[in-house]
Amino acid sequence: MDVDFEELYQSVILDHSRKPRNFGPLPDPTVTVAGDNPTCGDEIALSLKIDPQADKVAGVGFTGSGCSICMASASLMTLKVKGKTRAEAGALLNDFQGMITGKTPEAEIPKALGDLRLLSGVRKFPQRVKCATLGWHALKGALAQTEGAAKFSVDPKDADL
Amino acid sequence: MWLPLFAASMHDLAKHAPAAIDWAALRRDFPILNQEVHGKPLVYLDSAASSQKPRQVIDAIVHYYEHDHSNVHRGIHELSNRATAAYEGARERTARFLNANTPEEIVFTRGTTESINLVAATWGERHVGAGDHILITELEHHANLIPWQQLARRKGAELLYIPVQGDNGRLDLSRLDELLTPKVKLFAFTHISNTMGTVNPAAELCRRAREVGAVTLVDAAQSAGHCLVDVQEIGCDFLVFSGHKILGPTGIGVLYGKPERFAEMPPYQTGGEMIVSVDWHEAKFKPAPHGFEAGTPHVAGAVGLHAAMDYLDDVGRRNIWEHDRDLAAYTYTRLSELPGVRLFGPGTDRAGLVSFLLEDVHAHDLVTMADGHGIALRGGHHCNQPLHRKLGVKSSARASFYFYNTREEVDKLIESVEKIRAFFAR
Numbered sequence: 032m033d034v035d036f037e038e039l040y041q042s043v044i045l046d047h048s049r050k051p052r053n054f055g056p057l058p059d060p061t062v063t064v065a066g067d068n069p070t071c072g073d074e075i076a077l078s079l080k081i082d083p084q085a086d087k088v089a090g091v092g093f094t095g096s097g098c099s100i101c102m103a104s105a106s107l108m109t110l111k112v113k114g115k116t117r118a119e120a121g122a123l124l125n126d127f128q129g130m131i132t133g134k135t136p137e138a139e140i141p142k143a144l145g146d147l148r149l150l151s152g153v154r155k156f157p158q159r160v161k162c163a164t165l166g167w168h169a170l171k172g173a174l175a176q177t178e179g180a181a182k183f184s185v186d187p188k189d190a191d192l
Numbered sequence: 193m194w195l196p197l198f199a200a201s202m203h204d205l206a207k208h209a210p211a212a213i214d215w216a217a218l219r220r221d222f223p224i225l226n227q228e229v230h231g232k233p234l235v236y237l238d239s240a241a242s243s244q245k246p247r248q249v250i251d252a253i254v255h256y257y258e259h260d261h262s263n264v265h266r267g268i269h270e271l272s273n274r275a276t277a278a279y280e281g282a283r284e285r286t287a288r289f290l291n292a293n294t295p296e297e298i299v300f301t302r303g304t305t306e307s308i309n310l311v312a313a314t315w316g317e318r319h320v321g322a323g324d325h326i327l328i329t330e331l332e333h334h335a336n337l338i339p340w341q342q343l344a345r346r347k348g349a350e351l352l353y354i355p356v357q358g359d360n361g362r363l364d365l366s367r368l369d370e371l372l373t374p375k376v377k378l379f380a381f382t383h384i385s386n387t388m389g390t391v392n393p394a395a396e397l398c399r400r401a402r403e404v405g406a407v408t409l410v411d412a413a414q415s416a417g418h419c420l421v422d423v424q425e426i427g428c429d430f431l432v433f434s435g436h437k438i439l440g441p442t443g444i445g446v447l448y449g450k451p452e453r454f455a456e457m458p459p460y461q462t463g464g465e466m467i468v469s470v471d472w473h474e475a476k477f478k479p480a481p482h483g484f485e486a487g488t489p490h491v492a493g494a495v496g497l498h499a500a501m502d503y504l505d506d507v508g509r510r511n512i513w514e515h516d517r518d519l520a521a522y523t524y525t526r527l528s529e530l531p532g533v534r535l536f537g538p539g540t541d542r543a544g545l546v547s548f549l550l551e552d553v554h555a556h557d558l559v560t561m562a563d564g565h566g567i568a569l570r571g572g573h574h575c576n577q578p579l580h581r582k583l584g585v586k587s588s589a590r591a592s593f594y595f596y597n598t599r600e601e602v603d604k605l606i607e608s609v610e611k612i613r614a615f616f617a618r
């Protein structure tokens with residue numbers, strides 16, 4: 032297997048794609064945002080429970096199906112976002128976007144991204160960036176909203192989160 | 193006593209059998225195939241999406257631009273005459289390629305998609321009304337689905353589908369009697385399915401359509417460059433295909449139509465080239481084919497298409513058909529021997545492509561990893577989303593073949609699929 036591909040499909044990523052964390056419907060969510068990528072049919076619905084006092088993500092869950100990059104990225108994202116304030120989650124989103132689109136130089140990828148940095152190899156595969164960002168599009172939508180449900184489709188040409 | 197006789201019959205056989213084709217030499221006509229991707233020799237198995245181009249086609253286009261280019265039908269000077277002759281020569285060549293009666297039955301378009309949209313926007317707009325039926329099949333590429341879906345919505349007509357049986361990709365033709373009624377104004381179907389590799393009985397379907405007075409459109413995007421396509425034998429009203437899938441350039445396509453159909457169609461686009469005379473408040477339009485070709489056409493595209501058709505007929509489309517089908521059958525058998533492979537399309541009588549899925553491996557992951565092995569596959573819904581939905585899958589991987597592909601390349605594909613399976617089973 033080529034080095035690049037080893038990097039793209041590291042065992043942590045495969046593990047998260049097979050056994051996604053926080054997978055399943057979240058009871059009593061504050062917001063639920065469902066997104067799909069019409070070019071490949073991948074779908075992710077992300078639910079957040081927001082603690083209104085602290086404005087914190089108190090609970091998170093997602094459902095859906097997608098390729099290993101899509102599922103692993105969403106799974107890793109839920110682990111990171113739990114317990115964060117809306118502002119902190121927004122900052123995480125920016126960091127991730129910078130990394131995945133290649134805007135942030137390799138050496139400057141924030142340590143704070145933790146295991147999410149294992150997805151940095153995706154930037155070498157422009158066709159797959161969309162896969163890695165689907166769950167994050169849902170997060171962006173969920174953070175922008177105070178309650179209720181929403182649905183969106185990812186524009187396949189738009190790499191920005 | 194029998195020895196000389198045997199020798200004679202062998203000699204006879206050799207004389208009448210088609211000359212053995214040197215496929216390896218033909219492959220060398222395709223400069224693009226001689227390269228490495230990701231450090232591996234390129235194995236191009238995506239010809240159903242777009243074929244590669246032989247040197248002869250590339251040279252014809254270069255020669256045209258270096259020697260003969262000008263606008264067509266307009267000038268009186270030498271180059272304009274040459275460009276016009278090249279363009280109309282390509283039309284005449286296309287008529288022969290399809291065994292059409294006259295070049296006037298050939299309209300050049302941008303491709304299959306535009307050809308179908310043209311028919312929907314002109315013939316369809318004029319002849320399909322509220323309550324009428326349009327019949328298509330569940331196998332259709334979006335290009336042969338959405339134009340009819342939107343026409344039906346505009347007109348209040350009903351869009352009906354001949355169902356696909358399931359993973360085997362065959363149409364359930366037992367439903368034909370019930371679906372193909374005199375209410376059907378137009379019956380459009382694909383000759384060969386780009387997802388399943390199913391070969392539909394085009395002549396038989398057109399015969400049935402004639403019995404109820406339905407006009408037929410055959411999507412030959414996947415067949416025109418792979419087997420003999422004879423519009424008289426098929427007996428269709430319209431037949432469409434794209435140049436880029438049959439060794440030609442992108443941006444040029446064909447709409448074959450019966451003269452009586454063209455005669456009952458309003459113009460598609462209007463402007464230069466397609467008019468007889470123009471006044472401030474009215475215009476007279478040319479008949480087909482020029483009446484449906486507004487504006488400066490893709491002359492170089494037509495020139496390239498002409499060279500592509502010459503090339504294909506030099507090789508022989510019957511030979512190509514056998515070659516491609518042999519590779520697909522070999523691929524199908526080899527893949528079916530692997531555990532955890534789900535195959536789509538008919539097990540026998542399939543065209544030169546195979547769609548499949550690996551258990552527990554998303555098609556995108558499979559295609560990305562195969563790319564790492566130098567193998568170009570298509571992954572996704574192959575522009576047939578509803579069909580994938582019906583089969584309960586989001587996407588599939590597809591290997592599609594042309595005469596420049598080899599059994600060794602199929603072996604590489606199988607090796608790659610095995611590696612990928614092992615990798616994801618870690």
Ligand SMILES: Cc1ncc(COP(=O)(O)O)c(C=O)c1O
Nearest residue numbers: 303304305333335386413414434
């Ligand atoms: C069966 C079929 N119909 C229509 C099309 C559309 O062709 P094009 O994109 O060249 O217009 C394709 C190929 O993409 C096809 O395979």
